[in-house]
Amino acid sequence: MPAVYVAGVGCTRFGRLGAPLLPLLAEAAQQALRDAGLEQVDLIVAGAMNPEEFTGDGTLGPLFASFLGRAHTPAFRVESGTSSGAAAFFAASSAIAAGFARTALVVAGEKMTDLPTPRVAEILSRMIDPTERRYGATMPALAAIVTRAYAETHHLSRRELALIPVKNHRNGHRNPLAHFQAEITVDDVLESRLIADPLRLYEVCPISDGAAAAVLTAERRPVRVAGLGEGSDHVALRHRRSLTSFRATQEAARRAYAMAGIGPAAVQVAEVHDAFTPFELINLEDLGLAEAGKAVRALVRGETALEGRLPVNPSGGLKARGHPVGASGLAQIVEIVWQLRGEAGGRQVREPRVGLAQSIGGLASMNWVTILARD
Secondary structure, eight states: OOOOEEEEEEEOOOBSOSSOHHHHHHHHHHHHHHHHTOSOOSEEEEEOSOHHHHTSOOOHHHHHHHHTTOTTSOEEEEOBTBTHHHHHHHHHHHHHHTTSOSEEEEEEEEOOTTSOHHHHHHHHGGGSOHHHHHTTOOHHHHHHHHHHHHHHHTTOOHHHHHHHHHHHHHHHTTOTTOSOOOOOOHHHHHHSOEEETTEEGGGBOOOOBEEEEEEEESSOOSEEEEEEEEEEOOSSGGGOSOSSSOHHHHHHHHHHHHHHTOOGGGOOEEEOOOSBTTHHHHHHHHTTSSOTTTHHHHHHTTTTSTTSSSOBOTTOHHHHTOOOTTTHHHHHHHHHHHHHTTOOGGGOOSSOSEEEEEEOOTTTTEEEEEEEEEO
């Protein structure tokens, strides 16, 4: 596709925040505009999963544009469940590549903590197939089914799976924007409260507030959008061809690699969706970054740690950085930009030139892969 570049990025802290959604989006947007050295853009694309339910706000695109003082800038919202931020980035990139705009501001966010946890869970459950939901399925319950199938198929121990949140909390400890900045141990994970067998509290992402932003341009900048891909699958888990892999990620990766003209071996840093931490291993395999059933070996050997061969989730991932559902897909991209520009501070990876972000929508029914490269 015609070249699209990332001119600037911004991100708020994630966590239980006092600010409403629109000011959070504006904070991230203003950071990104300053970073890009721009005051005006041709297009605004907002990503959010369900602000109508979480905050009572609809028509988020023009509402945010007005709040930002740019009411006459074309603006619209993109929704792709928990991958809405990545989908908004895709939409803005596509608009620039097609020549509809020369510059675009992408913002994504969610304000979730004002509602009680059962209400948040009920809103999130609407991404589940209605029939499965009527039989009592919840997002953690379905994730637990996938986890059990994957662990039993590949003979993984509970202690091996617990290494994932330990690693990601270690990375979050180095990220001043992370929801959780304390390190944890394997025993902490194994002794935490059971959520949906076998998943425990420290293997499930938190409910968070936050926003991220990026400015895209057709003008040459150091970081280029190299590849984009989306893949879809049945919403109903019972209709999937496999419980141990995600077809939607495999297809999104295939398309993104083809567009970028590279293979998985070129990726030097990755942000992958770990709302349920065992998904990190499944995602690495679906992305071609590890062989089927072998991602745990890379984890145990430290290859996915910050100092390893392929650092994964240097931000702390959704587990430690937090998961304001609309924002996470774009926040992953922001982290990759910082890594490629050498601006990630204490969690900086050693001189990466190609980075990948993978975002899951729903229970892996609408997934996105974004590949960025430093020119």
